[in-house]
Amino acid sequence: MDQITDHKKIGQIQDLFLISQEVGSGFPIFAPNGLIIREEIENYITQEKKRRGYLFVWTPHVAKSELYKKSGHWQKFEAMFPPIKLDEEEYVLKPMNCPHHFQIYLNRPRSYRELPLRIAENGTVYRYEKSGEVNGLLRVRSLSIDDTHTFLRHEQIADEIDEVLDLVEAVFKTFGFSDYRAQISLRDPKNPKKYLGGESTWKGAEEALIAAAKKRKMKSSTVEGEAAFYGPKIDFMVKDSLGREWQLATCQLDFNQPENFDMEYVNEKGEKERPAILHIAILGSIERFMGILIEHFAGSFPVWLAPVQVKVLPISEKNSEYASMVNAKLKEEGIRSEVDERSETLQAKIRDAQTLKIPYMLIIGDKEESANKVAVRLRDGKDLGQVALKDFADGVNKKIAKKELSL
Secondary structure, eight states: OOOOOOHHHHHHHTTOEEOOTTTOTTOOEEOHHHHHHHHHHHHHHHHHHHHTTOEEOOOOSEEEHHHHHHHTHHHHOTTOOOOEEETTEEEEEOSOSHHHHHHHHHTSOOBGGGOSEEEEEEEEEEOOOOTTTOBTTTBOSEEEEEEEEEEEOGGGHHHHHHHHHHHHHHHHHHTTOOEEEEEEEEOOTTOGGGSSSOHHHHHHHHHHHHHHHHHTTOOEEEEETOSBTTBOEEEEEEEOTTSOEEEEEEEEEESSHHHHTTOOEEOTTSOEEOOEEEEEEEEEEHHHHHHHHHHHTTTOOOTTTOSSOEEEEESSGGGHHHHHHHHHHHHHTTOOEEEOOSSOOHHHHHHHHHHTTOSEEEEEOHHHHHHTEEEEEETTSOEEEEEEHHHHHHHHHHHHHHTOSOO
């Protein structure tokens, strides 16, 4: 039987997410199993960023349209939702988090001692994608971005971009992406009106990104006309297990928005200077990243991501009490475990657990109960024999803690 890789079909089989026509096309709803995966992804990237000095914030989903006129999104970004009127003022669903994060920087005077200042948020934004272009989790109208806006001195740019590239490499390794390249997006020199800022500003920004990729000896290329309207960017193109290439992480260097918003900091001489900004997303859209991961793993998630990590399978009803005790012990150890209490045959229970791609099955029969052990079976059908429950739980938790890809 051919392996199912379509994330929409796997999402339905494993009850991960749904698209309700009552809610609307492009607005996915995450079921409990899907939310577990989503939260594990978000928790991982949040903790990884916090460890590296990123400061997390929360911002609202709407803002006055004037904010986006000031940033240039209103004039340059075509996927904004139509505005709404509130108290005689015009508001819009945010298509980007950056203007909100700028307000945090501008909230008080800043010193050079505070820079680089890394403002991060897993923030939901809204973009009007055409109905024919929305596709499961891969193309949605409400998307959450693991966004960061780093405010920094110009002389800090090279080191900070190098730190971002180090984070990108660490994250890709965790999720099993080993084949990737950097695509450096430059402005279209034939269409300068499409972008904010002057030629010298753009040249400096583009050269900084090219140098950063060369320093880490990454496979890289340049492409004209793909830059954001406010600055050039590095996009990371990743190949999945099916050989398809996806654009995931991005790092965009911006000298223009500090001008638009009159951002300043006081340097060591007491003089005012403009910061630069790095717009950073490592996963990009979390929804899209999750859709890619579902297909990358074909639903066979590593144990740390699996919604149900262990399925306890009593052979008969008389083993149910011991099976319930095993399940309770696993839950105490922080392992996501369930008991299959149905009056089905053991083979039917195993088949159903394998269909759901559950990493571990624990077979509970008279022999296991009398020995106070469990018989371990992997989702690929491999039997590991009887082991003590504590040893099994310790082994699983070590794999979870290390975020190992294999069982």
